[in-house]
Amino acid sequence: MIWSREQAKALIDRALALRKADELLVSLTGGERGNVRFARNTATTSGASAGYTLTITANVGKRSGTTTTSTFDDAALERTVRAAEEIARLSPENPESMPVLEPQTYGPTRAFFQDVAGASPEWRAGVVQSALDLSKARDVVSAGFVETAANIQAVGTSKGLFGYDAYTAADYNLTARTPDNTGSGWASHSFNELSKIDAKRISETAIDKAVRSKDPAAVEPGKYTVVLEPAAMADLVVFMMFSGDARQADEGRSFFSKKGGGNRIDEAILNEKVRIFSDPAYTAAPGTAFDNEGLPVTRIEWVDKGVLKNLFYSRFWAQKQQKTPTAQPANIIMEGGTATVDALIKGTERGILVTRFWYIRPLDPQTILLTGLTRDGLFLIEKGQVTRPVKNMRWNESPIVAFNNIDDMTPAERVVSGEGIGGGGGFQLSVVCPAARVREFTFTSASDAV
Amino acid sequence: MIALGAAAGLRPATLVSGAPPDSGMKELADAALAAAKAGGASYADIRINRYRNQFIFTRDRRVQNIVNTEDYGFGVRVIVDGTWGFSSSSQVQKDEVARVARQALEIARANKRVNAEPVRLAPVKAFQDDWNTPVKKNPFEMPIQPKLDLLLQIHEVALKVPGASFVSAFMQFVNEQKFFASSEGSLIQQSLIRSYPFFQITAVDKAAGKFYNRASLTAPMGSGYEYVEGYPLLEEARVAAEEAVAMHKAKPAPVGQKTLILHPTNLWLTIHESVGHSTELDRALGYEANFAGTSFLTTDKLGKFRFGAPQVNFVADKTQERAMATCGYDDDGVKTTKWHLIKDGMFVDYQTTREQAHLIGQTESHGCSYADNWSSIPFQRMPNVSLEPGTKPLTEQDIIGATDDGVYVKGDASFSIDHQRYNFQFSGQTFWEVKSGKITSQLRDLAYQSNTPEFWNACDMLGGPSTYLLGGAFGDGKGQPPQSNSVSHGCPIARFQKVNILNTGK
Numbered sequence: 001m002i003w004s005r006e007q008a009k010a011l012i013d014r015a016l017a018l019r020k021a022d023e024l025l026v027s028l029t030g031g032e033r034g035n036v037r038f039a040r041n042t043a044t045t046s047g048a049s050a051g052y053t054l055t056i057t058a059n060v061g062k063r064s065g066t067t068t069t070s071t072f073d074d075a076a077l078e079r080t081v082r083a084a085e086e087i088a089r090l091s092p093e094n095p096e097s098m099p100v101l102e103p104q105t106y107g108p109t110r111a112f113f114q115d116v117a118g119a120s121p122e123w124r125a126g127v128v129q130s131a132l133d134l135s136k137a138r139d140v141v142s143a144g145f146v147e148t149a150a151n152i153q154a155v156g157t158s159k160g161l162f163g164y165d166a167y168t169a170a171d172y173n174l175t176a177r178t179p180d181n182t183g184s185g186w187a188s189h190s191f192n193e194l195s196k197i198d199a200k201r202i203s204e205t206a207i208d209k210a211v212r213s214k215d216p217a218a219v220e221p222g223k224y225t226v227v228l229e230p231a232a233m234a235d236l237v238v239f240m241m242f243s244g245d246a247r248q249a250d251e252g253r254s255f256f257s258k259k260g261g262g263n264r265i266d267e268a269i270l271n272e273k274v275r276i277f278s279d280p281a282y283t284a285a286p287g288t289a290f291d292n293e294g295l296p297v298t299r300i301e302w303v304d305k306g307v308l309k310n311l312f313y314s315r316f317w318a319q320k321q322q323k324t325p326t327a328q329p330a331n332i333i334m335e336g337g338t339a340t341v342d343a344l345i346k347g348t349e350r351g352i353l354v355t356r357f358w359y360i361r362p363l364d365p366q367t368i369l370l371t372g373l374t375r376d377g378l379f380l381i382e383k384g385q386v387t388r389p390v391k392n393m394r395w396n397e398s399p400i401v402a403f404n405n406i407d408d409m410t411p412a413e414r415v416v417s418g419e420g421i422g423g424g425g426g427f428q429l430s431v432v433c434p435a436a437r438v439r440e441f442t443f444t445s446a447s448d449a450v
Numbered sequence: 451m452i453a454l455g456a457a458a459g460l461r462p463a464t465l466v467s468g469a470p471p472d473s474g475m476k477e478l479a480d481a482a483l484a485a486a487k488a489g490g491a492s493y494a495d496i497r498i499n500r501y502r503n504q505f506i507f508t509r510d511r512r513v514q515n516i517v518n519t520e521d522y523g524f525g526v527r528v529i530v531d532g533t534w535g536f537s538s539s540s541q542v543q544k545d546e547v548a549r550v551a552r553q554a555l556e557i558a559r560a561n562k563r564v565n566a567e568p569v570r571l572a573p574v575k576a577f578q579d580d581w582n583t584p585v586k587k588n589p590f591e592m593p594i595q596p597k598l599d600l601l602l603q604i605h606e607v608a609l610k611v612p613g614a615s616f617v618s619a620f621m622q623f624v625n626e627q628k629f630f631a632s633s634e635g636s637l638i639q640q641s642l643i644r645s646y647p648f649f650q651i652t653a654v655d656k657a658a659g660k661f662y663n664r665a666s667l668t669a670p671m672g673s674g675y676e677y678v679e680g681y682p683l684l685e686e687a688r689v690a691a692e693e694a695v696a697m698h699k700a701k702p703a704p705v706g707q708k709t710l711i712l713h714p715t716n717l718w719l720t721i722h723e724s725v726g727h728s729t730e731l732d733r734a735l736g737y738e739a740n741f742a743g744t745s746f747l748t749t750d751k752l753g754k755f756r757f758g759a760p761q762v763n764f765v766a767d768k769t770q771e772r773a774m775a776t777c778g779y780d781d782d783g784v785k786t787t788k789w790h791l792i793k794d795g796m797f798v799d800y801q802t803t804r805e806q807a808h809l810i811g812q813t814e815s816h817g818c819s820y821a822d823n824w825s826s827i828p829f830q831r832m833p834n835v836s837l838e839p840g841t842k843p844l845t846e847q848d849i850i851g852a853t854d855d856g857v858y859v860k861g862d863a864s865f866s867i868d869h870q871r872y873n874f875q876f877s878g879q880t881f882w883e884v885k886s887g888k889i890t891s892q893l894r895d896l897a898y899q900s901n902t903p904e905f906w907n908a909c910d911m912l913g914g915p916s917t918y919l920l921g922g923a924f925g926d927g928k929g930q931p932p933q934s935n936s937v938s939h940g941c942p943i944a945r946f947q948k949v950n951i952l953n954t955g956k
Contacts, residue, residue: 030540034557037930039737042566046557047536049825051523057515068519070540080520087516090594092602094512121560128564143739145930175740181748186740251616252654252661259659358743359866363877363897363954366660371875371897373868375743394866394873394899396954420741420932444952445899448746449870 002031002117003052005164008154011054011072016158018081021058021088024158025100027292028054031151036124039143041132046121058084059100062093096316100157104296106289107280111167115194117150119170124148131174131203140210144174149424155294165288169424170194173416174203175376176210184450185209186356186376188231188416190423192286209355209377216389219380221443225351227344227381227435232354234417234433236399237276237334239360241302243368246311250321255368255400256311265308270403272306273337278329284414285430287330295327336434337409344408344437346384353379353386356418368398373447375418393443402438409434478547479631482526485551487633491528493571495632497781498524498542499824502590502625508601509618516594523824526551530558532568538825572807572815574784576635581778583643585674589623592675597621600683607687608651613695619649621678636783644774644936646670647678649687653694662697664690665879667715667861669921673772693880696892703881703896703953709856710898710949711849716878718921718939719862724902725764726835726939728871729791731800735809742928743869747797749810755797758906763838764792766801768817773834773938774922781828784817791835803830822933832926836940840912849911849945851887857896857951858882858889864897875899877954895955905946913942
């Protein structure tokens, strides 16, 4: 059983009671997780863990220090609090230091589901068994991962703030490969509720992609119309959002900086079809109610009709610029359209269908130019039909360019990106994204990887 | 000044050189191993580990935060009927140890029905030993003030350069205190220390709407604070600031095939991605197919595949002084060692663990098992993988002097490689045009792209031992759930012919 609200509050209160510094911020994170891996059509490793970390930040005037501990007896708590206070006293004053928060009002959340918290090793092994049965029936070799996790986050301050949230995540992802190693397919899903994980459908999607992607032929790198499945779109959205810090923009060191000074809020930066927002109440992506400082997570419009509406403001920068601070969002939602993936393909004269991206890294922060590769299912579209599998390619492209070149989208869905963002593996960021057809996407070199 | 270690009030390190095993640890280990044996385990081990970190973050002449972390817990691993089970907890108590051992047994039994390949461990001697990173100045036992002073001096030096706009700098120190006991009689204690100073300088031209970053060329090291003190941080801060400013007026990178010279501060990362990962046996066999990927170096190529030019030799070495993956024993309890992966350009061996050795007909593990936390399952992780220097004592000047038309790259930046380790693309911190044997001007917006075997076969010059440096990283990611590995890669300056150069600013 993960720690209850009462247990978390009791520990945080014990730490706060030890305060000698001006202020303390105490947060508790952790929980329980169980997982099983499989590869080569057999289970490999499996395990469980239970653990919690208490983080203490002490403020002495404008000086601060932070310590953590995973041991909670009286002596350990005393040592940890004293250490944070001692570091704070040794540290020079930081004019950017912010006081701890007073009590806040948090909205309701529904991110915890008992069916995930109670999932057994037998349930996880059952998912593996089903995947192996399907893989053997279709003559593919599968590797995958099943995990269930129940976590808490709690925060308290010496000014009386207290918050507690519990959340769960069930994850299943699978890569199937043909025995001759010329075909590979992947699918992944993550949700807070076990009953929403359709393991059979995930397995079938990955296996089907593997079989269909066998014996790919090379196409010349260059600019192509692409149909990006939601997992590929998700990485572009999230990597763009990673660049959305307001301070970086105001300081002139971001794509979102305005030439001559300031930032580009209220400028049209993307195609007018694009809307991106965060909403803790969004049912397909339930999140937590507050961030690690105790700041309430609220609904925020990032981009509406292609116009930049907001950037991430830390508490310090928000105060300096007289803006509202932005809590770390629990989700990123890109609104979609009404097309189906089949319709996106049908409307493509010549293009490429992309399952997922891999190893994405920034190349030029001035334009958010990224590089990455395709993986686990790349197909040529000719005259509105998927005609054959093609070999993987590297791409160098900016999400800004890609999102200006969107011409149609499917409805958005909960998704795990190729880079794993949106999964339960510690990112704590749910992603909701459509598939989209994007013109003139730039592939730069060929890859022999299958 | 109060020493931070004392201020933090951390428990005295139980793992000190030459100390007998802590009796409490031994008692806990006995409880775990007895519970595992009673539950039918054919093998069991327990790791009781404490992890300490210190981070000092500074930005624009301000100390943003100082963070000391401590994490303590244990993990129990069992084999029942050839199937692994693992469980872990942060409550390091006798009852909890026995409960966790029973949970590991339960997990192993649940997975028995989906395991078609019973685990076979290569034999290992039982060791009762301790090992500690050799350090002259333990960063956890020294005052914080010298660290703050040095970091803030970096800001002063850099911001004195006209045009330098912003500075961020940090130091990171890591201590892994590890206790390992196995049902085969091993009892091993280790204390690993790593140190890393880093800075980044940004030069903004607001009127032009352009900015350039230049990060330090420092690397994290398996070393004490003496590495930080011995590194010319202030001198490099000035140079870095000048180079960041100069980037605004630098020539755009050329495009097309060029002779490419790579400094070790850049080449280490290319080695990590193209050699370190491709020679991992678990990847070659498909164990990582669902996340990190597989490898083009399949087992049929072992001993037969020309990986690189004849002068290209790569060694795996978990004993190399100051390297990040260096330790006395791996997390299977195997004594660490050194061996060739690529010999005279030929692919000759893999990185292995006890359970993998038999899969390629070997009888001993190379000692590459590692778990990044007490709560993580040990599996095959990269040792230090390094390119041996050339046999001739060539210097940087010798290599540049022998180059008619090329580019020279220093420092690591953007890095990306496909999931079988063929196609890679890397950028750098600074780029230089080389014409007629001389560095002629600074370049900007450059990346190079190649294919692993083509690239290493195109290596035509290697610097001598005087050009050899260690690079490395804390965050080598692999596995599900993802785990981080710390690893170093040594190399000399090296030259490559006809490599595809891109301009990333277009």
